[in-house]
Each structure stands twice: as structure tokens, then as C-alpha cells.
Amino acid sequence: MARLFYCVVCPACLAFNLGKLKQFLGVLGLLDQISHYCSANVFLSLIQRKEFWLTSLTSSNDRAEGRWMLDNWLDGLTDEHDMTAERVGAIRGNAQAALNENYALGICFSEESDLLSQWRAYSDDATGFSVTFNREMLQRRYARADFLASPALIQIAYGAAHSPQVARADQWLRLAFFDDAADCQIDNNVTQFLEAEFSSDLSQRRRLAAALLFSIKSPAFCEEKEWRILHYSSLNALRNVEFREHKTVISPYVRLPFEREAIIGVTLGPCNDTPEDVVEALLKANGVHAWVRKSAASYVSR
Template identity: 25%
Template sequence: MIKSEMPASEDAAKSVADVAEAFTPGGADDAPHLQTGSALRSIASTAVDRFVQPEQAPRRLFHYTSSAGLLGILDSNELRFSDPFFLNDGSEVFYGADMFRTHLEERLKGFGSSTIDFANRLVERLYHDRSSGRGLIFCLSEEGNLLNQWRDYGKDIVPYSIEFEMQELVFEGEFPALIFKMVYDHEAQTSVIAEMVDKYIIEIQRLWSLIENDADLQNRTIMAMSADISHVLTQFKNSAFAPEREWRLVTYPYWFNDKAPDFRTSSLGVVPYVSRGPKGGAKGGGLLPIVAVGVGPSPHGKTSQLGLSLLLHRYGYGQVPTWYSTIPAR
């Protein structure tokens, strides 16, 4: 066993318990609401801040969707939070976890069996969290007229771009959400993960003498570390998707009080989602804070825009301006 370079203390023991408690799923009253950047302030999230320039969420962001998606949002007056397994890059669920495991395995060479065993249990828990405890997401973009997005959502149909006023997008107390910008830069991702790995190895060594004979505290510590890491890895995506310029609203399954998912159709067949609406509605009448809606490239742009205007009027958004893209696309 590798001895800790830092002496064990009551403060250190308390820090373990505090961290474990912080990441134990609890009620929504204790969960953060709409926030910018790294929401969980500990080893993993501070590593992000070192290598990824923090940014305030833009005042307005855009959600691309299909005709069916637009109808669903307006008819329910709710946003649809999707499981990332069913989005355009299903591999992203394990993308960051694979990087973390690779770096950790390389870094652990030469360490004692206790450190290696604990680290392996952490990795196992991380993959469990990425599989069953991953966040549900609502995708947004900094730009509302991107050709790659039109192509993704306009396969044989007319796509739409919904512009939201982000500061007015406040959810009910039982439905908190976090917001952050996706990290595509592979060098930044690698730097964040390398620092996380180094710091977690140090932390494992520092705490081992305190948790060595307490299986429950070991498990809680592993859960705490994994939750922190998993939250950060949710922000990582393959650099090939950088043109999307994506931000995300993210929530977690245990914030839904076991709400059963609904289903929609997609190119993958039927896929699950969970929906929620805004609190009160700053625009009055409980409406979503929609600023404008655009129609994707189409040879019938003006006709599609007219239909869109009629649809918005039907659902109480008659004052919301519309537009159509003039990007030449077939």
C-alpha cells in the first residue's frame, strides 16, 4: 500500500464525508437551478476551469428541431430532454470515460495494489454512472442558421430553429437544470483529464488510511468521485462536432422523481425523452420564452414561413417573428 504523503486528520475525514454526502442523490430543493459553467466545485470541475476558458451563457441560444419536434414543443409548451444515447453521436456517452480510463491506467503503473484496486473500482463506477446515471440533455447552439444543423434535422423534412431567451428559461423547483458549453478541443480535454487523474491518485493515497477499514465510506467516496468526474465528462464531445457550437441544458434522472419517459419517433425508431415547462412564464400565460423561429433551407421558404406563422398564432405565439433561411441547399 502506498502511504499518504499528507498526514491523516479529522479534517480530512470530514472532507471525505462531506464530499460523499454532496453527491448522494437527494431532493430537488438541494439541487442547483440554471447555472453557468462547472456546477460541482471539486477536483474535476476545478480542473476544467484551469484549461477551459469559462464563459457566461449567451443571452439567446437556438434549438434546432424537426417539424414533429416543433409541433411537440408548442403543443405541450414544454422542452424535451433527451437521452444522449439516442442523439447524433451515441458514442459520446463513453467518449470521456474512455479517455479517463486510458490516462488512469497509464498513470497507475508502479503504484501499490491498494491504490490500483481502488482506482479500478472508481472506473467501474464511472462507467456505471455514464450508463445509468447520465444526464438528460436539451441541445442548443450559439448560431441559428447553421448548414450542418439544417442538414441534421432536415432529412426529407423542413427543419426549424427556435430562438430562446435564456434568462427567462427558469424551471419549476422540482426540475432544476444546469447549462454549459460543450468542449470540443482534444488538447483541452486531455489536459483536464490528465490533471483529474493526477489529483485523484493523490487524493486516494491521502484518504486511504481513513477509509481502509470502512467499506461503506469507500463506496461513498467512490460514488462522490465518479459523480464529479461524470458531470465534467458530460461536457466533452468529439472535435468533429465542433461546428455545432453547442450549449446544453442538462438535468439528471433522480431529479425527476421516477417520472416515466415519453417517446418520439426518429431515424433510430422510437426514442425516450422527458419534458418539462417553465415556471410561470415571464412572457405571460406560462408560455416558453421564444424570441423567434426560423425555417430551414427549402425551395418553398416563403410558403413554409407562412405555415409557421399560422402555427405560432394557433398556440399563442402570434407576436413571435419568423424568418426563413436563404442558404442554398437541396
């Protein structure tokens, strides 16, 4: 019977033991983990290059990306007694301008590593892979709260009516986009946060408020349990920006390196015919210690 652990003295065995322990804890679900669903081509790139591509979030499968919270917020404003259609229209124009002037670039993850809806939507109709990462490692590297300055890992909130996230976003949006923001009734704790995080410059406040729209999604997507690395910036301010063709449209992206130790597992999609031993050999050749398994979902690709 093969041994799970070896000696704890020599560096080679110590590294091997740590890798085995990480695999063991990951399989048991005892590590905080998030998974990225992708095609076979993207999977190869992740393993070989150890880098994420932060791409345009408005090109995702969710056509309301970044706009769901804004539309719901504006709809709510029309019910307030002092809100005329003209005033709501002006606020909409200011918010839309902030969205048009900047790009939301990101990469998305799920707390679930084997979810059929994710396989169908993001993994070439279940023929790809999900790559599972140690969330704590990614959070340490991308922990900034200000995703205007650099990419940050954030958890997505699903905007159920009257939820704390939606209520907080409502106050942020009022302070940024109301023409009489100084007169808004804003909670003192939120005001202190805004004074610390928001620039006194109006355009900067509007840019951060617009970025926050990409942290809240419709409750219809709650099954995804999504996290994302988000970077919100004007095109001119993006460092090391590159461009790609996607669905006949040219769009920007940036590369973001990660440590190979952040990868803790790989799941093959329900319709992925790659032998597991081939995936294991690929991981070993690229210095990645991770568990490999086949999806438990029953699905036949169209």
C-alpha cells in the first residue's frame, strides 16, 4: 500500500508531504476554495502559464452584468415623492456615463467545483474543466478593497430586496450620482467609510460607485455562489493592457500571475473525455500538486 506521507526532514519530502496534505484537505472540502470553469484551451493556459486573464465582464453570459443593480435602484427612485422623471433621467445619464468611461475586467469563480449550470455555461458545454483554487491564497494576494487601483478578489452579493448589500449600495450611489448629494440622508457609518475610500473628486466617486455595480447580481444567479477578481479602470489607465478578438469584437484584457501552489484541484467536465492520468501527468510536468477527479454530474453535450 502506498504511503500517504514520507519523511519530514529533507526539503523534497517536506514539499511532497505539504502537497499531499493540501490534496487531502481539498478533497474533503476542508480548505476555503473557489473554482474557475473553463474550456480545455484555457485550462492548458492556466496550468502552463500560471496566470489569469482579466477580460471584459460585459461580454459574459449575463447580459445585465453591471446594470441589474443600477436599473433596480433607478426604478426605486421613481417611487420617491420628490423624484421627477427628469431628475431620474439625469441621474441615469450620470451613472451611464461612468459605466461608459471605464472597463470592468475580471475573472469569475464559484464556491461549487461541480455544478451543472456552470459546466453548461462556462465550460464549452461541459467538455472543459473546473480548476479549484485555495481562496485564502488568492485573497492574500488580491486583498485590496479599492479595485480601482489594482485587481481585488470580492464575493458577489445577490440583490434580494431590502438586503444589506442593496441598502448599502443605494447609499453609495446616492452620494455619487445625486446632484445634491450633500443633502442626502446617509448613515454616519457609511459616510465615514465613503470619506475614507472615496476621493473628494466627483468623477472618482462616480467611478467607484459604478464599479460597485459589478459586485451585485440578480438573485436569479444565486446558485453560482460567485467570487471574482475585479479591476475597474479607464482604458488609458490600464497597465500592460493587451487586446483579443472575442465573438467578432476586439476587447481589452490584462494578465494576472498566480502561484502554482494556489491550485488545489481539477475536475473534468461531464463530457470531457481526457483520461485522468493524462491530466495528472500534465500537472506534474508543470509543478502543480492537485487532486484530479471526474464530474459526478450526468449530462450529455448537445
